[in-house]
């Protein structure tokens with residue numbers, strides 16, 4: 617097995633922990649590690665580790681390796697993938713785009729279809745952020761649920777079942793050639809969108825779990841009450857039978873008192889046992905980079921000349937619709953009117 621991937625992992629881990637790793641010999645590093653920043657010497661070479669007991673082996677199964685893996689997993693993980701292997705002929709998308717989008721002018725010369733001027737399609741880097749959250753629901757048992765949400769970095773919308781798409785494409789550690797980012801990155805906004813989405817999904821889970829816990833609590837309370845009531849009835853019977861015997865009566869009465877105390881504490885335990893709590897934590901983040909083809913289209917409307925980005929998405933094999941400035945819905949038709957720019961839907965309803 618090549619240890620290159622483990623070496624890269626160790627360096628990435630050390631850098632992410634904002635400490636230092638220094639290569640001292642091929643496959644051997646000194647690492648500043650832990651809260652107290654102790655210096656450790658680790659190696660990927662079995663022979664080196666055999667020679668000196670000051671040098672620790674960093675391979676699966678070694679103590680330090682397991683510690684690092686555990687720590688990295690507790691901190692959550694983030695990785696990036698670059699999709700490749702799309703067959704895109706820009707000339708074809710160029711002519712397809714002419715058929716897909718339509719721009720219509722409702723100026724004083726009457727209704728006229730406008731031919732946009734479009735620049736050649738160029739690749740830009742687009743991203744989809746996939747967040748995995750673990751939700752732990754605790755009642756009398758502990759249940760873990762995993763939720764994954766993919767957010768389109770351009771629209772901040774949820775991309776449904778995106779993970780299923782990933783298997784269909786070729787993955788690279790980076791692009792073979794430089795591709796410019798389409799827009800600046802804003803992690804906070806993607807994370808917020810993902811969080812909102814998971815919270816909505818969680819609402820029904822929590823309502824269900826609360827109901828389950830309440831049902832169990834009621835059932836258990838009834839069982840315990842019945843148990844102690846039966847016990848008490850037996851005591852009452854005994855009291856009747858032994859009415860003349862002073863000593864026996866006081867013994868039974870003190871038993872009854874003890875039973876009452878036990879009953880209270882058993883009922884108190886139930887309240888505690890079926891109390892529900894839910895915790896959510898971020899487990900991992902996957903950034904999927906993929907090239908989209910973008911053309912700058914200028915639409916020479918007599919009413920309001922405008923510019924648009926026409927985007928061909930090779931992942932979903934479609935052109936991205938434009939956003940209507942009036943109703944904010946997505947559309948492939950843009951109408952220029954004296955009252956403003958409208959998609960077909962809000963044009964027909966106006």
Ligand SMILES: [Zn+2]
Pocket residue numbers: 940941942943944945958959960961962963
């Ligand atoms: Zn509209």
